[in-house]
Amino acid sequence: MLIDVRRRCCVRIVCVRESRVTGILSHVLIGLSVLFIEQLKLIPRPVLDGLFLYLAITALHSNQLFERIMLLVTEQVNQPLIHDLHFLPISTIESRVS
Numbered sequence: 876m877l878i879d880v881r882r883r884c885c886v887r888i889v890c891v892r893e894s895r896v897t898g899i900l901s902h903v904l905i906g907l908s909v910l911f912i913e914q915l916k917l918i919p920r921p922v923l924d925g926l927f928l929y930l931a932i933t934a935l936h937s938n939q940l941f942e943r944i945m946l947l948v949t950e951q952v953n954q955p956l957i958h959d960l961h962f963l964p965i966s967t968i969e970s971r972v973s
Contacts, residue, residue: 943972 908915935941951965 947972 947969
C-alpha cells in the first residue's frame with residue numbers, strides 16, 4: 876500500500892487476470908436480444924434514452940480523452956498529482972491536449 880502526498884491511501888495493483896467469459900457472455904446476450912424484439916418494443920423510448928444517457932455519463936470518468944479535457948478547465952492547484960504534469964507549464968499542457 877502506498878500513501879501519496881495528500882495522505883490518501885493508494886493501492887498498487889499487482890496483477891490483472893482477464894476473463895474472456897464476460898466479453899463472450901455480453902455478446903451472446905446482445906445476440907439473444909433479437910429474439911425479444913416484441914417485448915423490447917413495449918419499453919417507452921424516454922426510458923431507453925435515459926438509460927443510455929446514464930451509461931454514457933458514468934462511462935466518461937474512465938475515458939482518457941475526457942480526463943485530458945478536464946485538465947484544461949481544472950485549476951492547476953486542484954489537478955491530480957501526476958508526476959510529469961507538475962513540471963510542465965499549463966500552456967504546454969493546453970497546446971498538447973487541444
